[in-house]
Amino acid sequence: MNNSFSHVVIPQPLKNIFIIRDTLANKISYYHLLLFLVSLPFDRFYSELVLISFSMHTLLHLRRLRFPFLPVRKLLLVLSLFLITLFTVLYTSENEEGLSKAGRQLALIIFPVMFVCTKLDLNKYKHQLFLAFSLTITLTVIYLYYDALHTIVYNKLLVATLFTPAFINQNFTAPIELHATYMAMYVCFSLLFMIYCALHSAIRVRKVLYLSAAVLLTGALVQLGSRSVLVAAIIGANCILPITISSVKRKIIYLSATITGSAIVVIGITTAPVLKSRYISGFRQDITANIAIPTIPEPRMARWESALHVINQHPLLGYGAGAEIPVLKQQYFKDGLYISYYNELNAHNQYLSMAVTSGYVGLAVFMLILLECFRLALKNRDVMFLSFLVIIAVASFSENILDLNKGIFFIAFFLSFFLLSDFSDNFKVVNELPGRATFERA
Known part of the structure; x- marks a missing residue:
């Protein structure tokens, strides 16, 4: 089944974010995910609390799984990120x-496992959840x-x-105590989603609102000063x-x-x-x-x-x-x-970090996960999934x-969402096959 995000009809009333028609258990699951995305830019206590609550609720309403139909390959793509770390714990000093x-x-285990266990049809509410996240980031930027x-x-x-430097990069996000690069990643995803919504909205007022939010988020992205994430945004918007x-x-x-807008941003920066x-x-x-001339920070x-x-x-397995x-x-x-030594800086590069802790074996696995x-x-022409992957792949360089x-x-x-949101669609099809084991639905 092709669940390409590009084929989803986007425009829906804003109230659909908060009011959905589903079973009580599914509504609670949905609101858990909604709260998680809304709390993501803020203190991790809230997002961790929501994740724990969502996991408990999902396990209490666990559907009967038919293991032959589990998307094992997609599950492993997420789980392997954690398994790399878990394996290296065995020999670390x-x-x-x-x-x-x-x-x-x-969380790299909890989310994929909970997403295949939940009775909630994740694909059905993809737009509402992404829009809620994007609106949260937009409002956070306004604040x-x-x-x-x-x-x-x-x-x-x-x-x-x-x-001026007093309000650029880390100083801009200081009020919410969030690292500027992570905020830039959130802003970039929200920016691309708002542009996507504007492209596919048939209502002029909504289109204007989406574009206005996109302009604001573009300014915030420049203000945040993350070069790698800005490059990812330009790639996403234009390619x-x-x-x-x-x-x-x-x-x-x-x-x-978009090319004109990108040119204006680049000219403004230069x-x-x-x-x-x-x-x-x-x-x-x-x-x-x-490093002949000392700089802060060092190159x-x-x-x-x-x-x-x-x-x-x-080189083989790294240091753990x-x-x-x-x-x-x-x-x-x-x-x-000596500045890097004193400040105990890491590599500031996810690819090198993987190689340091898990060697070229771990780096190869990480690269294979990204490539798959x-x-x-690309197979599903899922533009938001592609945009997300570009953000991750490019931001990992810095x-x-x-x-x-x-x-x-x-x-x-x-x-986990992009890889597993169509799992509920798959088991609906299985239900219709005569003489085959079926999944239970609420």
Whole structure:
């Protein structure tokens, strides 16, 4: 069955996010997922609490599973991310930190397992859940701008101060205590979804609202200062979303608009001194390995070279979960990267981090998981799945996104959702086959 997201009829009343017609158990499951997405940008306590509650509710209303029909291959794509870490715990020298990392990644098991156990038809509510998440991020961005402007007015500063280092990158997300890269990932996904909704909305008022939200999120993405995520947004808007447009005329109009918009963003970045320093000068600094002139932070490429040196000492299986920072610190000191040593910085690259902790074997598995997910997304022409994968693949070059709660939850939820949301559709088909074992439905 082709469950391409590009074939879903998008426009629905906003009230459908909060009011659904389903069984009581399914409504509770839906509201759990809704609350999880709404709480994701905020303190992890709330998202963890909702996840625990959702798991308990799902297990209490567990449907009778028919194991021959389970999507084992898709399940393994998500579970393998956790299994890599679990395997490396066996030989790590940092047992406590290794177990802690495995504990943080438990969501990579919980979400896929709960999604195949729940009676809720996930595919049916995909649009409502994604829209709820995108609206939450949009409102959060509005709050961040309000907080920044309130601070500027209170201190009697110029409005132009908004575009100074005091309100760029981590300083912009400081009020909600969220790392700027993770917020940028959330904003990027929401931006692309809002554009997608605008493309497929037949109601002019909604189209205008979606586009207005997209403009606001674009500004926030630039404000957040994540180069890798901005690149992912440009790729998604100009290369992936056009797939859903069947009319050649509409596709030309859309590409003219997005390419022009992308050009305006790039020109704005290259002309505004603060943004140019963050995006252009910062990038040049990052890709140089020359540490003759001390910089804060030290060049990212220099840290990557240290990581490669560490990897080559244990290339097959790496050093084990939790050992990345201790072994890198030793190498930083040898290489004269004293700022990185003092601040105990990780590789800031998920691919190198995988190689450090699990060797080239673990890195190969990680790459194969990404490639298989890309294959499935392309096969189904699922533009939002493709957009999500591009965000993950590109952001992994600049951040260890599987180390912290907010990155793990983002990947665990959406990867599991995209891969397993059609499972309920599959067992509905099985019900109709005569003489075959069937699934129970509420």
